[in-house]
Amino acid sequence: MPVSNPLNARISAIGSYVPSHILSNADLETMVETNDEWIVQRTGMRERRIAAAEEFTSHLCIAAVQNMLDRYPESLSDVELIIVTTHTPDLPSTPVACMIGAHFGLPAVGAYDLNATCAGFAYAVHTASGLVAAGLHRKVLVVGGDSMSKITDYTDRSTCILFGDGAGAVVVEREDEHPAFLAHHVGSDGSGGKHVYRTGLAEKWQDVQLTGDGKLVQNGREVYKFAVSTVPDGIEQLLSKSGLPSSAIDWFIPHSANLRIIQSICEKSEIPFEKAIYSLEYYGNTSAASIPLALDLGVKDGRVQAGDTLLLYGFGGGLTHAGVILRWG
Structure with a gap:
């Protein structure tokens, strides 16, 4: 297609x-x-x-x-x-x-x-x-x-x-001869900002009193619900924009928040879990670094090859989410 x-x-x-x-x-x-x-x-x-x-x-x-x-x-x-x-x-x-x-x-x-x-x-x-x-x-x-x-x-x-x-x-x-970025999708749900935050100049957001004293505060259950409901829909939109079936994705590289989240997203998106590359096992959740760390692991160990079609998808505080489909190399 x-x-x-x-x-x-x-x-x-x-x-x-x-x-x-x-x-x-x-x-x-x-x-x-x-x-x-x-x-x-x-x-x-x-x-x-x-x-x-x-x-x-x-x-x-x-x-x-x-x-x-x-x-x-x-x-x-x-x-x-x-x-x-x-x-x-x-x-x-x-x-x-x-x-x-x-x-x-x-x-x-x-x-x-x-x-x-x-x-x-x-x-x-x-x-x-x-x-x-x-x-x-x-x-x-x-x-x-x-x-x-x-x-x-x-x-x-x-x-x-x-x-x-x-x-x-x-x-x-x-790159004019072989354009590599095939689809993009971004979104957010600001009403969920109270589920992942850290205080700064303010210690109150809307009517919610914030805690944590400058340290990260996270409601893991709510973040899980957000990710497993929002990301599969975003992936569906990415595939639709690109004109590609899910089977065309060689590697899925999501934000490495939690292995259970990744497994659930794969199941709902009909992407085999074996196609997921993540960095959480030995690096944990590194926030904005987790996707490039995982991508580089795949490059270094030879899984990611020139011409492979990759689907990157991040999600986190805000609540924010974004994805891109691209060809590597």
């Missing part, structure tokens, strides 16, 4: 980074009332990586870009714009994107941060491919990174077992 209106853009490079320190399920057993079997059964997670005390989101993102540069030496040449997606920036008013530009000697390029929490990477790739296809830029650096350990309450066993730190980077650039 022909694809309608593909965008003249492609992903041409990828890199990733996770901190060296491992927080295992066994470690968590010494911190809160939990155990390895319970965590694995309910989340699929065994380990997560934790940033050092003086290691922040900018450091994770810079390391991911450096990893990309080591593997694709020309990846930063002629970059015109940097988009970083994160909700844990080092500083409230200094974009991580600017920090990356300064580090790599790209101070004159456009740079901004985008916050769509765990859906951020899909939103950022959506934005970058649109800007490139529209001719506003020819080459955009997209980085997704979060330091979730900095905002996690390690006395709350319902959330501290979930989160880890990491970053992933890609380059989106113009």
Whole structure:
């Protein structure tokens, strides 16, 4: 079936980074009332990586870009714009994107941060491919990174077992001969913002009194309900826009929130679970980094090959969700 209106853009490079320190399920057993079997059964997670005390989101993102540069030496040449997606920036008013530009000697390029929490990477790739296809830029650096350990309450066993730190980077650039972006879909449900949040300048949203003292607060049951009802519908819309059947998807790369969520989404979307690539088992939920980390795992171990059709889908706080279908390589 022909694809309608593909965008003249492609992903041409990828890199990733996770901190060296491992927080295992066994470690968590010494911190809160939990155990390895319970965590694995309910989340699929065994380990997560934790940033050092003086290691922040900018450091994770810079390391991911450096990893990309080591593997694709020309990846930063002629970059015109940097988009970083994160909700844990080092500083409230200094974009991580600017920090990356300064580090790599790209101070004159456009740079901004985008916050769509765990859906951020899909939103950022959506934005970058649109800007490139529209001719506003020819080459955009997209980085997704979060330091979730900095905002996690390690006395709350319902959330501290979930989160880890990491970053992933890609380059989106113009491609006229073989357009690779086949479909996009974005959405949100702002009424559900009270189910995943952390306090900032305000401690009240609409009529809801917020708690958490700056740490992440999550109603896991409500997030699960949102994901398993919203994402399959979004996938259906993506397939309709692309003109592709679900069988044409070679790899499904969702946000790595929880293995049970991914299994349910696959079942409802008629995508074999064996086609899902996720990063949660050894990295945990890394928010905006989870999709690029999973994608890079697939690239490194040879599952993802040039010409493969990928479906990326993120969902998270806001509540936000976004997906894209693209051809790799």
